[in-house]
Structure formats: C-alpha cells, structure tokens
Amino acid sequence: MGTRAVLAGGLAAAAVLAMPALAAQKLGEVQPPRAPEQVYAKVCGYCHGRNVGPVILGRHLPAEAIRYVARHGQNGMPAFRPSEISDAELAALADWISRADARTGEHGQ
Secondary structure, eight states: OOHHHHHHHHHHHHHHHHHHHHHHHHHHOOOOOOOHHHHIIIIITTTBTBTSBOOOTTSOOOHHHHHHHHHHOBTTBOOOOTTTSOHHHHHHHHHHHHHOOOOTTOBOO
16 A cells, blocks of 8 residues: 555544544534524514414414424424524524514415
8 A cells, every 4th residue: 555545544534533523513512592583584484474374473372382382393383493493592582473563464374
C-alpha cells in the first residue's frame, strides 16, 4: 500500500471519528425561540385558516388545550415533537393563539 493510500485512509478514518462529535455539537446547540407569529405562519397557518383544519385564531381557546393538542395530536392533526416546536416556543404560541384576534382572510372547517 502506498503512502497516498495510507494517508487517504487515515484522513477518512479521522473524518468518520469526528462526525459524532460534530453531530453532538449541532444537537447540543440551543437555538433562540422563534416568535409565535413566525411559528404560526410556518407550522399552524398551513392548515388552520386554509380550509384544512378549523380556524383557531379569534376563538380564545385555552392555552393549555392548545399545548396539549399540539404535542399529542387529535383527529387529523399530527403531534408536534419538541424537536419541531420547542417547549418555550409552544408555550408562547399557545398564549398568543389564545389571545389573538380573528383574521378576516382565514377560513376553515
């Protein structure tokens, strides 16, 4: 085996050994929570208010009920894991939804 092959093999092995450390660093990073309006627009608003799910803004639903259904799912609504919506984001989102006014452009079932 030539020097090049040994060197390439050693670099490949080092890269493979470094991958778990890099992945752990990424997993361990704490991202700042997204604003409730941003989470609603990217996650909730796709269905709620577009005739897929019920309109939830302006109904003054209890924040606790919103958190529960978002985490556990209900009927056709999927459960959202903490890796998708953090606990802090979900708490802020549920409070925001429970106080939000209805939007005239939204319609649902």
